[in-house]
Amino acid sequence: MAKSMYLLWGSGSPPCWRLMITLEEKKLQGYKQKLLSFEKEEHKSKEVLEINPRGQLPTFKHGENIINESVGACLYLENQFKSQGNKLIPDSPAEQALMYQRMMEGLFFLEKMEFFVFYDFYAPEGERHDSALKRHKDNLVTELKLWESYLENVGLSTAHRKTRGESHTLR
Template sequence: MAQDITVMWGSGSPPCWKALIALHEKNLQGYNSVLLSFDKKEHKSQQVLDINPRGQLPAFKHKDRVVNESYGICMYLESEFKSQGNKLVPDCGRAQARMYQRMFEAQTMQQKIMDVVAYTWRVPEDERHDSAVKRNAEALTAELKLWEGYLKTGPGPFLAGKDFSLADVTVYPNIAFLFRFGLCEKRYPNLATYYNSLKDRPSIKATWPPTWLENPQGMDMLKDFESNTPSFSHCVIRNCFCNPLL
């Protein structure tokens, strides 16, 4: 069954990580895993383009069915393998509504992370405006405080309630990315508690980005982003948050 699945992915990319977590939650570890290098531009290779003409990762194929959007992959796996592995969509209508709300609302979080990160990447240093950097940082700060509130009011311990769901599959990699690059745990205690509580979940631990394992120290680029002008490098974006809107 899993042998019919091929996933091409890059280490450190949250969209790729979402797909990998979903595969492990559905007990599909025997899939054909193809780890590619963004540095070497392997995501633009013909083997990727044959599945995903956009040349982006993840690239996913099950039999003759192609799904390349990370949210779509997660939803497809839960639907196609509903009776296998862990159930990722709650039966309770209230919890299900909360799950879908948090799941798709997280795309706003992704965009605001990218607004902060990509500005430095895309705009030459002599063309940057402190006002734009400040505006993007303030928007991300407000977004993260919103998620702090969600986790504080519960019902928890997971994003949709008492059970791990697609909301956690799709949101956790974004939150892990933030702490990987220095988000202050003391400033965001509820996000930090959520992040640390899931580190050892088998699906997350088994799919932890290998580049992060090689360098567990991480970076401090987001440590003071609320009060200071953030500084992000091209390699961080290329290696760690590629294809963020998939």
């Protein structure tokens, strides 16, 4: 099945990693792929634009189906290959809610990182302000703190589950 898949990707791109990790998790190895260079603007090449008018990577086809948005592609692959590889959407309503919540929040995390890291790329020279750069940095720091708090809670809830598990074992 993976042979009918075609991935155009760029190095260092978290959305590309997201899709490639999902392909591995679903045991969809052996797909056709091509590494393109952002520096050489290959993501704006004719080959990409024909599949993905946004000229972004990843650009992904499964047979004739085009699904370039990485989160959408992960959901599509999970739905199409439910029983293959690792199950990526949990059954429990609580875990499912948390997964969808963090999955979508992840997009804001990435965006806030990009606004800061690529500030000079997005703002032309005459439009740059230290105050704007500082604001983007502050927003990223706030975002990172939020994720740190999420991770702390994961740690706590894992510990909590472990404790509960142990107490069951001891009973």
